[in-house]
Amino acid sequence: MTSRSTIAIRLPTTRPPATEGAPAFTVDAPIAGKVVGLRTDLAWRSWKLIAREWAESIHLAGATTLEIETVAQVGKEGHDDRAAVNAWSEKVDFGIVGLGTCGSCTSFSVYDAVALEDHEKPSLVVVCSEFETHARNMARFIGHPNLKVLVLPYPLEARPAGELLEIAEEYYPQALELLGVQA
Amino acid sequence: MTHALTSERVEVAADGEALYELSLEGGWGDGVPILAATDERILAMLAATPLATDHVIGALPPQYGVATVELVAVNAVMAGCQPAAFPHVLASLEAILTPEWNAFGLTTTTSSVFPMLIVNGPSRDDLQIDYRAGCMGGAGGRGSMTIGRALALCLRNIGGQRAGETSRCVFGQPARFGMCFGEWEERSPWPSLARRRGFRPEQDVVTAHGGKGTFPLADINNDDPHDLLHLIAKSLAFPLSNLYLGGTGENGEVVLAINPIWSDRFAAVFPAVESLQEYLWDHAWQPIDLWPAGNQEILRSNGRVDDDGRVSLVRRPDQIVPIVCGGLGSLHAIALPSFGESQMQSAATVTAAPS
Numbered sequence: 001m002t003s004r005s006t007i008a009i010r011l012p013t014t015r016p017p018a019t020e021g022a023p024a025f026t027v028d029a030p031i032a033g034k035v036v037g038l039r040t041d042l043a044w045r046s047w048k049l050i051a052r053e054w055a056e057s058i059h060l061a062g063a064t065t066l067e068i069e070t071v072a073q074v075g076k077e078g079h080d081d082r083a084a085v086n087a088w089s090e091k092v093d094f095g096i097v098g099l100g101t102c103g104s105c106t107s108f109s110v111y112d113a114v115a116l117e118d119h120e121k122p123s124l125v126v127v128c129s130e131f132e133t134h135a136r137n138m139a140r141f142i143g144h145p146n147l148k149v150l151v152l153p154y155p156l157e158a159r160p161a162g163e164l165l166e167i168a169e170e171y172y173p174q175a176l177e178l179l180g181v182q183a
Numbered sequence: 184m185t186h187a188l189t190s191e192r193v194e195v196a197a198d199g200e201a202l203y204e205l206s207l208e209g210g211w212g213d214g215v216p217i218l219a220a221t222d223e224r225i226l227a228m229l230a231a232t233p234l235a236t237d238h239v240i241g242a243l244p245p246q247y248g249v250a251t252v253e254l255v256a257v258n259a260v261m262a263g264c265q266p267a268a269f270p271h272v273l274a275s276l277e278a279i280l281t282p283e284w285n286a287f288g289l290t291t292t293t294s295s296v297f298p299m300l301i302v303n304g305p306s307r308d309d310l311q312i313d314y315r316a317g318c319m320g321g322a323g324g325r326g327s328m329t330i331g332r333a334l335a336l337c338l339r340n341i342g343g344q345r346a347g348e349t350s351r352c353v354f355g356q357p358a359r360f361g362m363c364f365g366e367w368e369e370r371s372p373w374p375s376l377a378r379r380r381g382f383r384p385e386q387d388v389v390t391a392h393g394g395k396g397t398f399p400l401a402d403i404n405n406d407d408p409h410d411l412l413h414l415i416a417k418s419l420a421f422p423l424s425n426l427y428l429g430g431t432g433e434n435g436e437v438v439l440a441i442n443p444i445w446s447d448r449f450a451a452v453f454p455a456v457e458s459l460q461e462y463l464w465d466h467a468w469q470p471i472d473l474w475p476a477g478n479q480e481i482l483r484s485n486g487r488v489d490d491d492g493r494v495s496l497v498r499r500p501d502q503i504v505p506i507v508c509g510g511l512g513s514l515h516a517i518a519l520p521s522f523g524e525s526q527m528q529s530a531a532t533v534t535a536a537p538s
Contacts, residue, residue, distance in 0.1 A: 103351030
């Protein structure tokens with residue numbers, strides 16, 4: 001019988017820094033009279049259509065919208081986009097940011113939604129179901145675990161416009177509810 | 184310098200198979216056997232850098248784990264790095280942590296993109312970084328195989344990048360095990376990539392490119408360098424490139440690895456690399472009617488179509504990046520297509536003074 005000797009090794013992993021988590025904010029008021037931010041990005045046509053539909057509903061409810069479309073993640077365009085999102089965050093009362101329907105676009109949707117929370121504004125990130133866990137993970141990783149997430153069906157791309165409009169109508173009340181908009 | 188190690192210590196049976204099994208169970212291996220990260224090996228690694236053990240290189244996405252020099256050394260030991268290659272691992276991390284490289288986006292994307300490391304400088308041969316036959320896979324140089332692997336392990340174990348979990352990659356690619364190769368500077372008719380990016384010839388430099396894969400190009404039927412470059416440029420501008428997806432073409436580079444035989448042919452007509460880039464850029468476009476109507480509408484609304492109906496792959500000639508490497512069998516080039524939303528970054532190594 002032989003004895004099994006052992007060696008000591010160091011593990012290569014680390015835990016992410018623990019954070020309490022930044023606060024999330026709610027509207028706690030009716031929508032009328034508010035300035036609602038809507039952030040789309042160049043890539044996702046489905047989300048642009050849904051956001052356009054929601055903008056009409058917001059206007060009908062007596063609020064105004066301030067819309068912004070992002071183009072890039074890096075470079076001059078990326079810098080300009082992040083600066084514009086910051087300026088936009090200051091001007092709106094609350095905001096809706098989308099769309100998370102790929103990996104990096106979900107990450108950047110979360111990032112831009114967090115810009116609103118950094119301005120102490122209620123914020124909602126909109127993602128498709130395939131990317132829900134990713135969105136919640138990314139929000140946690142960047143210190144905003146309480147970021148509100150609205151989950152739309154997946155995939156949205158390649159659906160006919162009529163279906164997208166039905167989805168827009170179905171999920172609009174949920175978006176307002178998550179944001180704490182009062183009837 | 185003395186080093187007090189603080190990373191978590193565990194006992195494991197002293198045979199390679201037990202360590203391998205433990206790495207698989209713990210999820211901190213990459214599926215291939217690793218070396219034991221013993222204190223002795225870690226300390227040898229740390230002796231190769233002047234940086235303190237607890238020096239923070241940065242917080243690595245997606246989980247933003249803090250990459251201390253010690254933790255990077257643990258991963259480098261596991262990957263099989265020689266201590267002399269450790270400064271290259273640290274430089275590769277410095278490069279991908281530059282914000283314009285966009286580690287935040289690239290570690291989480293659905294794309295297969297991963298840092299592809301291109302090495303220039305005097306240590307290339309000593310470290311066995313492949314730059315001749317089989318340099319992008321198969322040559323098996325220790326530096327090539329372990330520097331890239333060490334970076335990949337850091338992303339996994341410190342950054343928390345895991346396929347299907349924190350990384351949304353649909354397919355991944357072989358380079359996600361680690362990809363590192365050198366430029367054959369002696370055979371290049373043009374200044375090296377590092378020189379073009381502002382570094383001195385005596386510096387060891389690692390350039391990180393967010394590459395989606397290796398895209399092979401081949402020709403045996405063309406003797407005219409202009410015509411061959413025209414075909415290469417058209418091949419770079421393939422219609423489903425990321426660079427045609429949603430963006431404006433302003434970001435990202437396509438690396439074009441040219442074999443030394445072809446580079447001599449091209450240099451005869453383009454002695455300056457800038458003129459070569461200009462020529463490639465001038466031909467790296469497709470006619471708008473190549474795409475179906477739906478794509479055409481988007482490319483037009485994104486401002487990608489010029490007055491002559493051309494859709495250029497990228498906005499500027501410097502976004503096509505020729506380098507020289509590979510074997511002398513000629514016939515082939517390799518493109519490393521871009522993710523798009525990433526800008527190539529370089530960092531010079533910093534080494535410990537000889538004791």
